[in-house]
Amino acid sequence: EIVLTQSPATLSLSPGERATLSCRASQSVGTYLAWYQQKPGQVPRLLISDASNRATGIPARFSGSGSGTDFTLTISSLDPEDFAVYYCQQRSNWPPALSFGGGTRVEIK
Amino acid sequence: QVHLVQSGAEVKKPGASVKVSCKASGYTFISHTLHWVRQAPGQGLEWMGWINAGNGATKYSRKFQGRVTITRDTSASTAYMELSSLTSEDTAVYYCAKDSYYSMDVWGKGTTVTVSS
Numbered sequence: 001e002i003v004l005t006q007s008p009a010t011l012s013l014s015p016g017e018r019a020t021l022s023c024r025a026s027q028s029v030g031t032y033l034a035w036y037q038q039k040p041g042q043v044p045r046l047l048i049s050d051a052s053n054r055a056t057g058i059p060a061r062f063s064g065s066g067s068g069t070d071f072t073l074t075i076s077s078l079d080p081e082d083f084a085v086y087y088c089q090q091r092s093n094w095p096p097a098l099s100f101g102g103g104t105r106v107e108i109k
Numbered sequence: 110q111v112h113l114v115q116s117g118a119e120v121k122k123p124g125a126s127v128k129v130s131c132k133a134s135g136y137t138f139i140s141h142t143l144h145w146v147r148q149a150p151g152q153g154l155e156w157m158g159w160i161n162a163g164n165g166a167t168k169y170s171r172k173f174q175g176r177v178t179i180t181r182d183t184s185a186s187t188a189y190m191e192l193s194s195l196t197s198e199d200t201a202v203y204y205c206a207k208d209s210y211y212s213m214d215v216w217g218k219g220t221t222v223t224v225s226s
Contacts, residue, residue: 032211034212034213036154038154043204043218044146044154044206044213044216046209049209049214050212055212056214087154089154089156089213091212098144098156098170098211099156100146100155101153102153103154
């Protein structure tokens with residue numbers, strides 16, 4: 001079973017700063033990696049699929065990169081509405097399964 | 110627009126089972142897999158399993174294998190998740206989510222399941 005490890009657990013930044021979130025897989029997942037944003041009391045929202053494809057309506061300041069085992073979500077300039085928890089999620093072909101990382105909280109410094 | 114409408118909150122006693130429904134609208138139900146994901150209070154997201162709404166094939170997380178059953182009724186465009194042998198550790202919000210190339214692009218609002226004696 002593939003394990004996703006996200007780092008750091010918490011990122012303390014100011015609005016306007018650049019955020020770099022990491023997600024590492026215990027074995028290769030190709031580009032089957034997605035990123036989600038979740039604000040308190042809200043449903044998770046898909047940001048990025050297939051490692052680097054922005055979902056519909058997601059601002060261009062969000063970008064994803066990586067393949068294999070190492071992935072990055074970058075928020076180029078933090079907007080006040082971006083302070084939230086971010087999760088990565090992978091799909092494996094064999095055995096077929098999905099899993100989520102433990103999350104990174106982006107908080108206001 | 111695509112919507113997933115879930116059933117209401119449940120309170121169950123330890124050892125009981127719970128069945129949560131997820132009614133889809135705005136897209137062709139049988140064309141997409143549906144996932145079930147849960148989130149315990151203050152914790153992260155946990156994938157439970159999926160169902161291919163077209164052929165009914167399922168895949169469950171190893172953690173829940175033997176305790177979870179996901180089904181669907183194509184005539185009602187509805188998927189169901191049943192979890193048995195509940196303990197307090199199953200207290201969580203349970204989400205259904207529509208698959209989009211193995212990411213989840215539309216989510217239900219969640220169903221709170223509380224397990225308490």
